[in-house]
Amino acid sequence: MNRKFTWFNATSLTLGFTFLYLPMIILVIFSFNESKLVTVWAGFSTKWYGELLQNDAFLNAAWVTLKVAVLSSTLATILGTLAAYVMVRAGRFRGRTLFSGMIYAPLVMPEVITGLAMLLLFIAIGLDRGVTTIVLAHTTFTMCYVSVVVSSRLVTFDQSLEEAALDLGCTPFDAFKSVTLPIIAPAVISGWLLAFTLSLDDLVIASFAAGPSSTTLPMKIFSSVRLGVSPEINALSTLMISIVTVGVITASLISKRSIAKQRADEQAAVRT
Amino acid sequence: MNFRRLFLILTPYTWLLVFFLIPFAIVFKIALSDYAISIPPYTPQLDLSAGWEGVKSFFSDLDFENFTFLASDALYYSAYLSSLKIAAIATLITLLVGYPVAYGMAQSSDEWRPTLMMLVILPFWTSFLIRVYAWIGILSNEGFLNQALMGIGLIDSPLTILNTNVAVYVGIVYTYLPFMVLPIYSALEKLDGSLIEAAEDLGCSRAQAFWLVTIPLSKPGIIAGCFLVFIPALGEFVIPSLLGGSSTLMIGKVLFEEFFSNRDWPVASAVAVVLLLILIIPIILFQRNEQKQREAGL
Amino acid sequence: MAQPANRPVFAPWNDPNEKPLIQFKNVTKKFGEFTAIDDMTLNIYRKEFFALLGPSGCGKTTLMRMLAGFETPTKGTILLDGVDIAPIPPNKRATNMMFQSYALFPHLSVWENIAFGLKRSDMPKEKIPARVEEMLKLVRLEKFAKRKPHQISGGQRQRVALARSLAKAPKLLLLDEPLGALDKKLRQDTQFELMDIQEKTGTTFVIVTHDQEEAMTVASRVAVMDHGKMIQVDTPDRIYETPNSVYVADFIGDVNIVEGTATPKGDGKVAIAWAEGQPEISASIAEGVAPGTKVHFAIRPEKVAISSDRPEGKANVIEGTVHDIAYLGNISTYKVEVAGGRMIKAQVANDRRIARRDISWDDKVWLSFTDTAGVVLLN
Secondary structure: OOOOOOHHHHHHHHHHHHHHHHHHHHHHHHOOEOOOOOOOOOOEOOHHHHHHHHOHHHHHHHHHHHHHHHHHHHHHHHHHHHHHHHHHHOOOOOOHHHHHHHHHHHHHOOHHHHHHHHHHHHHHOOOOOOHHHHHHHHHHHHHHHHHHHHHHHHHOOOHHHHHHHHHOOOOHHHHHHHHHHHHHHHHHHHHHHHHHHHHHHOOHHHHHHOOOOOOOHHHHHHHHHOOOOOHHHHHHHHHHHHHHHHHHHHHHHHHHHHHHHHHHHHHHHHHO | OHHHHHHHHHHHHHHHHHHHHHHHHHHHHHHOOEEOOOOOOEEOOOOHHHHHHHHHHHHHOOOOHHHHHHHHOHHHHHHHHHHHHHHHHHHHHHHHHHHHHHHHHHHOOOOOHHHHHHHHHHHHHOOHHHHHHHHHHHHOOOOHHHHHHHHOOOOOOOOOOOOOHHHHHHHHHHHHHHHHHHHHHHHHHHOOHHHHHHHHHOOOOHHHHHHHHHHHHOHHHHHHHHHHHHHHHHOOOHHHHHHOOOOOOOHHHHHHHHHHOOOOHHHHHHHHHHHHHHHHHHHHHHHHHHHHHHHHHO | OOOOOOOOOOOHHHOOOOOOOEEEEEEEEEEOOEEEEEEEEEEEOOOOEEEEEOOOOOOHHHHHHHHHOOOOOOEEEEEEOOEEOOOOOHHHOOEEEEOOOOOOOOOOOHHHHHHHHHHOOOOOHHHHHHHHHHHHHHOOOHHHOOOOHHHOOHHHHHHHHHHHHHOOOOOEEEEEOOOOOOOHHHHHHHHHHHHHHHHHHOOEEEEEEOOHHHHHHHOOEEEEEEOOEEEEEEOHHHHHHOOOOHHHHHHOOOOEEEEEEEEEEEOOEEEEEOOOOOOOEEEEOOOOOOOOEEEEEEEOHHHOEEEOOOOOOOOEEEEEEEEEEEEOOOEEEEEEEOHHHOEEEEEEEOOOOOOOOOOOOOOEEEEEEOOOOOEEEOO
16 A cells, blocks of 8 residues: 555544444443433442442343353354364365355354244253253354354464374374464464353344343343433443453453564574 | 264264254244244144154145235335345445545554554454443433534434434444444555556546545455445344334344244244345355455465 | 495495385375376385485375375385385374475474474383484584574574484485475585485485485485376486486486487497488497487587587587577586577586687587487487
8 A cells, every 4th residue: 555644544534433432432431420310420420330239130140141151152162163173174075065054154144043043943852941042052153253263274274284293193183282273272262252252242142042030141231221221231331341442452462462572583583 | 084084074063953054944944834822832843743644734734824924014024125225225324434444544554553453343342232322322312412412502402313213324334334344444455555656657646546446446345344234234133122213124123023022933933034035145245255355365 | 426435335226135115016196087196116225315306296295295194095005114004194104204394383392393203102201302402413403492493594494394303213204395495505505414414314215306406416316207107216327317218308407409310320329310411410329229210319518519620539520600608607508509490508617717718609619529428318
């Protein structure tokens, strides 16, 4: 690109990012509002955070959500990594087209349809709805995201590394465990994080898959938001936004530093 | 060796068959069934104990009644049309908002780009629901937007934005903006700057060079971005139910209500099947665009 | 390879009592419709430095991957020490491979890379460090043991890969284009180092390369391959001096090829008519040839002498005009146009500082060579 950063560019970036961030900034500011009215400022207060921590319904829902997210993202990472390995390495086998179709379809499927289909399956096989069914549903739709992330790493993976491991006496499983896995680990971890966030976020599929006894945090937020805005939700949102922001910024700083370190190492190697 | 390979393939394969393909088969089957006041609320049930006769009567009881019903009831008909319209218009607005942002990112200096990139991706990691919720406080009658507009004296009485289609457009553009910006940015970033210089050298003005070189070469990114917004927007549920009003008809919302409020599973399933059929066309077009990109990249 | 005079010449392939380490018996390998290896029979002996030479796609890499166990023959058998290796998986074979990309594990240090195979062998744990140190010393990398592969230079990486594949003391070491990633100067140094290490460890080396100079430098025998077939298997000097086909003559080094019709003259001599009104080329031939056979006469440029006066007492003298001169420092190559527009190259060593400046473009010159300087090729 020949970079002539013009006034037009500066304006569109400013407007664009204001549009993206202003709503969230307002949301965060008004979580510290004294008044119950979310739109009128009445002085600084942290009382809504206190009330949030007293609210058992929210805390229970948060606990269920966390449990579901950890379980389903872990399962999804295992299955998604296997699926990616099969897609990239297993070569041709019968039903491969169907397999790749089943991996990509959930990525573009509207959540209402996936949720409906899942629920109808659980009813057909007589599975009681609860945490288990949410985990199963979340595992299924998030494993596809994991497999996309992992397979894009596997495609660029030098296959002779695995052959070298075999040549030096590894069994195929040992080669995967001690060579392939450590090298693709960053992709597997970001796959897990993606699955975790998707599960944490999901409202629609969870609404279908959850039974009357189990409510996830997004479901709880949705039902209370339908009744109108509330400062408690603002407080909760602020907490969630800060966790994500800290997480993403930390992750990007770590990766930035490791890239810088690798560059420095390589330069040191050239000098010797 | 072969046993291991079989195990490797079968584990994810079986999972997807059981939890993805079979559920869709069930959706199709129920879409062909009849509504009944029972648990589960549809007939026929596959009665294997009745043997072959059971299977035969099961299949003979399936029909396309629900689809005829969808076609005859204006509610569904107009819900599909209005979903398509809302998704298409929202996609167009997202493109108009997103392209200048992506272009600005591509024009900015090397040290700024990773930060800008992160700023675009960050909202994606924050809860979708929260991002939609944030707009309720802004768009409501007493909301910040009306306060601001009345404050500067532009309007005298508050505008009704929340619970209208306008709010739905705002919600879609806001939540899906990163999906539009990222593919366009990655197309623009790859663009060779000397092409613009060549165009200017050959007599183009800056605007002409942008129109004749930059836009055509970022077309794959534009197409990918449009599909990435259009496809999920079509089946969207959260945005119309939180920001839209009672007059906002979107098929995702209709399906949800048909299922949970009316408990009419066969009609809900039929709605899902038709939505899938509508979606197949843009999905195939999207895949083709991606494939072309990959081939061109090789 | 130059051998010290007091040692017997290393040539197990000429000894009928010697048992080959590797035997290919009518091996064919197909990938779908494509035949990568076509009915190949070949013996490789202990302590040999065997080079597989050919253009890309000739099947040399497939041959090597069959030895390592990454491919299985479609037909035929491969014996290692008299045992069919087809059912043995790569991790159980007494062969090791040095990969073209080196395939060093990026997440492990140099030390751990070398120890990787040893940890998976039956070597007692306490003996591993000593063996790794020995290997590091062999490739002169003691100081770099703790570094990661991306922290060392390309040449050092190449030596780590070599040390890692030699650590388990394999019966057979396979080297896939081992020097392909190095620049020319480093490559030449490394070639001698490789020969040195091969001699020190006494391991049988099979090397795959597309660089004929490299094959000639390092190998005890060179196999020239094309389209899945062995064209010629012989020592480097014999491959160069007595190629068995136009393909080999052309592939190895620079060569002039003249087409003509042969007439046997008896006494191992043959006359080749190559152009109207020109004296026939006189050459020697080992086998009998029927009169009127179409043959190719191949002669290396350095065996063709060039002079501005007609030389006396040479078996073959051809007149021509200088078309082009390439000055390469140590040698000069003259491209001379002879009868019928054919070009013949003559190469002259520049052993004097102002030598042969008398020959210039468009000069009339005389090319000459003896009757044993070239080879007559029937195919």
